[in-house]
Amino acid sequence: MKTSAKVLLAGTCLTLTLTLCNSASAGDVTIATVNNSDMIRMQRLSKTFEEQHPDIKLKWVVLEENVLRQRLTTDIATKGGQFDVLTIGMYEASLWGAKGWLKEMDNLPASYALDDVFPSVRDGLSVDGKLFALPFYAESSITYYRKDLFQAAGLTMPERPTWTQISEFADKLTDKSKEQYGICLRGKAGWGENMALISTVANSFGARWFDEQWKPQFDQPEWKDALNFYVNVMKKDGPPGASSNGFNENLALFNSGKCAIWVDASVAGSFVTDKSQSKVADSVGFTYAPHEVTDKGSAWLYSWALAIPTSAKNDKDARAFTEWATSKEYAALVAKTDGVSNVPPGTRASTYTDEYKKAAPFANITLESLKAVTPKAPTLKPVPYVGIQLVTIPEFQQIGTNVGQQFSAALVGSTTVDAALTQAQSATVRDMKRAGYPKKG
Amino acid sequence: MMTLKQSRRLQSVLLGSLSWVIAALIFFPIFWMVLTSFKTEIDAFATPPQFIFTPTLENYLHIQERSDYFHFAWNSILISFSATILCLLIAVPAAYSMAFFETKRTKGTLLWMLSTKMLPPVGVLMPIYLLAKTFGLLDSRIALIVIYTLINLPIVVWMIYTYFKDIPGEILEASRLDGATTRQEIFKVLIPICKGGLASTALLSLILCWNEAFWSLNLTSSNAAPLTALIASYSSPEGLFWAKLSAVSTLACAPILIFGWISQKQLVRGLSFGAVK
Numbered sequence: 234m235k236t237s238a239k240v241l242l243a244g245t246c247l248t249l250t251l252t253l254c255n256s257a258s259a260g261d262v263t264i265a266t267v268n269n270s271d272m273i274r275m276q277r278l279s280k281t282f283e284e285q286h287p288d289i290k291l292k293w294v295v296l297e298e299n300v301l302r303q304r305l306t307t308d309i310a311t312k313g314g315q316f317d318v319l320t321i322g323m324y325e326a327s328l329w330g331a332k333g334w335l336k337e338m339d340n341l342p343a344s345y346a347l348d349d350v351f352p353s354v355r356d357g358l359s360v361d362g363k364l365f366a367l368p369f370y371a372e373s374s375i376t377y378y379r380k381d382l383f384q385a386a387g388l389t390m391p392e393r394p395t396w397t398q399i400s401e402f403a404d405k406l407t408d409k410s411k412e413q414y415g416i417c418l419r420g421k422a423g424w425g426e427n428m429a430l431i432s433t434v435a436n437s438f439g440a441r442w443f444d445e446q447w448k449p450q451f452d453q454p455e456w457k458d459a460l461n462f463y464v465n466v467m468k469k470d471g472p473p474g475a476s477s478n479g480f481n482e483n484l485a486l487f488n489s490g491k492c493a494i495w496v497d498a499s500v501a502g503s504f505v506t507d508k509s510q511s512k513v514a515d516s517v518g519f520t521y522a523p524h525e526v527t528d529k530g531s532a533w534l535y536s537w538a539l540a541i542p543t544s545a546k547n548d549k550d551a552r553a554f555t556e557w558a559t560s561k562e563y564a565a566l567v568a569k570t571d572g573v574s575n576v577p578p579g580t581r582a583s584t585y586t587d588e589y590k591k592a593a594p595f596a597n598i599t600l601e602s603l604k605a606v607t608p609k610a611p612t613l614k615p616v617p618y619v620g621i622q623l624v625t626i627p628e629f630q631q632i633g634t635n636v637g638q639q640f641s642a643a644l645v646g647s648t649t650v651d652a653a654l655t656q657a658q659s660a661t662v663r664d665m666k667r668a669g670y671p672k673k674g
Numbered sequence: 675m676m677t678l679k680q681s682r683r684l685q686s687v688l689l690g691s692l693s694w695v696i697a698a699l700i701f702f703p704i705f706w707m708v709l710t711s712f713k714t715e716i717d718a719f720a721t722p723p724q725f726i727f728t729p730t731l732e733n734y735l736h737i738q739e740r741s742d743y744f745h746f747a748w749n750s751i752l753i754s755f756s757a758t759i760l761c762l763l764i765a766v767p768a769a770y771s772m773a774f775f776e777t778k779r780t781k782g783t784l785l786w787m788l789s790t791k792m793l794p795p796v797g798v799l800m801p802i803y804l805l806a807k808t809f810g811l812l813d814s815r816i817a818l819i820v821i822y823t824l825i826n827l828p829i830v831v832w833m834i835y836t837y838f839k840d841i842p843g844e845i846l847e848a849s850r851l852d853g854a855t856t857r858q859e860i861f862k863v864l865i866p867i868c869k870g871g872l873a874s875t876a877l878l879s880l881i882l883c884w885n886e887a888f889w890s891l892n893l894t895s896s897n898a899a900p901l902t903a904l905i906a907s908y909s910s911p912e913g914l915f916w917a918k919l920s921a922v923s924t925l926a927c928a929p930i931l932i933f934g935w936i937s938q939k940q941l942v943r944g945l946s947f948g949a950v951k
Contacts, residue, residue: 263895268910273740292896295907300891307799307892313807315895485719485914504913510715 262550263292266320267301267537270503271370271577275558278566282557289550298425309334312544317551319540321366323357326538327625330358330365336541336548338364338555345560349581353606354536366538367559370500371579373532373602374433374522374622375595377487377495377505381516382406382413396437396462396523399494403470406493415470417492418463421479422641424633429533429622430496431640433522435459436530436612442624445617447670451636451658460650462525464643476645488512496522498535499602502595503574519595521602530611532602533622536580579603628668635660704927711921718917733921741904743925750900751929753815753890754883757822758876764823765830766872770860772831773838774846784835787828795888806893815898818890822883830879837871838864873940877933884930901926 266272276293283291294316296304301320308315309329321329329335341347347355350368358366376399378390386405391398403415419430432442440455450456467475472486480497484504487495488511495501508514522532539555541548557563564576564584574592576584578599590596611621618624623633636657643653676684710718712729737743772780802821803812811817841864849863865872887902894903908915908922934941 265895268907268915269913276740294895294899294903296891297906297909300906300909304892307803311800311804311807313803313812315812481910481914488716488914489719489721491721510914512716 260288261290261292262317262547262554263294264318265294265301265305265316267298268295274571281566282554286553309542314544314546317545317547318555319542320537321540323536324623324625326358326366326540327360328627330360334543335365336543338367345556349583351580351603353534353603354580357534357536357608358538366540367555368536368538368580369559370577371536371603372499373534373599374497375499375598375602376520376522378518379493379513379516380518382493390518390520393521394523396525399523400466403466403494407470412491414472414491415493416466417472417483417486417495418467419479420475420641420644421477422637424630424637426479426637427641428633428637431463432622433531433533434463437525437527439526439613441612441614441616443617445615447617447665449658449661451654456654460640460654464650467644476641499595499599519598521598527613529607529613530621532606534606534608628664632661632664707920708924710917711924713917715914715917719914733918736918737922746899746901746904749815749898750884753818753900754880756819757883758879760819760823761826761830761879762876765827765834768831769834769838773835787831791828799892812893813895813897817893818898821889822886826879826882830875833875837868841867870940877937877941881930
């Protein structure tokens, strides 16, 4: 055999041998999480936890939110056991907890102070009174606006604005020749994208996803009013290409001074006031998310939480880590190393000290919004589901995205509001029927 | 009146300019990615886009601090090279048999092999995931090596088959008359003649393995995660981290770009010429 062929074979044997040398060892805790500032900070500060627990080695898998959701769903449904700690939202906590895929977070030590965690957040992560995930941070939706533009135009933002007022302000503040747009709202299709925002608009207009018999409600006048309002205000005063804009795109527009008003997640508060990211950091005002005929469901509730799957290989150490990362001790560590304004918001009453409220000017509005949310009664009329910007049923991801695509098409102008609502109604009726709703028994 | 020589010169200049424009358009996203990686986050999304700015290394320092780049790069190297070698070891005998011992089903088999590339990977995600779980291969390099080998096998067999088909049968007959065995025929006659083509096929397979993201994101977590997983970890739905994402993408692309740069002569020669032309 020629030398080159021998080299080739030897190389193959060597590389295949090397591939075998990568097994995980006992004491490893694999944590799947999302890439955002708070989670990356947790990853950095977790060295303290490893110092306190020399037998435990943390391994991090950081993924983009949608990829993470797909990965975790695949892994947990097949009991793959790739992860010991999962970063999940309220939607997954409710569904997976009910299916028995998550370990119950019971017998928490007194030092954890579970009573310090806001009841709305605790309830959102529980099923039948059993807690399945520990909240890392929680967010609501609030209104961001440019104080300088309001002042120049002689306008005053009320503490609790209505959508009609927001539309009037947006009209007056739009100057397309200067690339200054009155309002920026999510338009990108997706159940966690435009539908999160549009659901809160719809709730405010008195609309609901389903009636008590799980019949879709897109054929009702409340939805027509809400969607007409959203499409009209965005067409008149929104930025071009709004149907492609999600959280990040609107954040970029707002931070570069192109939006006068933006309604979105409260987590953006720290970004828009950060001078290293925002050109308008000094002139941002904060107020409550707009309402219309009701303030029920006008602001959403979301929480990133840490959970342990039943398939976890190292659940004992995983539990120790989840308790540490969501504890008061961790909050104190963040305050000490990174400043009090960087403490994970929205989960514990003890976070909201005077010092914190002073450092984070949006903190009080976030806190009051979180206290006021009622996921079991998200609008005027009664509903059979739990959730403000989402419906906690397994079918919602598909239904929400389908509806989101129709509404995004209405925003682009490729279909009318009426046609989008008709299409959303018929598609949702079909999907719900296929899923067996209304459920018997 | 333009002479023939002038006309040809003008044609050559126009074609040359067109090639440069196309090359610049293709290269621009890579150029922009590298440029953005040296910007601050606020400069990264500035409008109008900034070409002149104060460069910073803070994004690279952040990556160094947060991630073990060399762990991911080592996984990428091991997985890509192993899968490519394995692929060639299977594809060369397969292509040899198909090119020189053709049956009435050969063409059909080749087409069928290629048709497997048309299957959306997500369609087989669950069965593959369950198989990997059953064999204890989740988050292991072996799982990725096997999958990448199988994914690239059709295209590698096809390419090698076309190179082998270009070799006149008389050359092989002559070697057989000289008493060459099948192994000698492959190693001493075929491979030396087609080494340009084989090198370009190997390089293509290597690039495909290096860039593959679907399976690496779904089947690995920490131990076996390659560079594509590292890039994904810097993509953020809440927060503008474009400069950091550009920096990590630059780091992930750099090894394969350098490797491609070094071996570009082989690649062009292999792709544009047959084995014995």
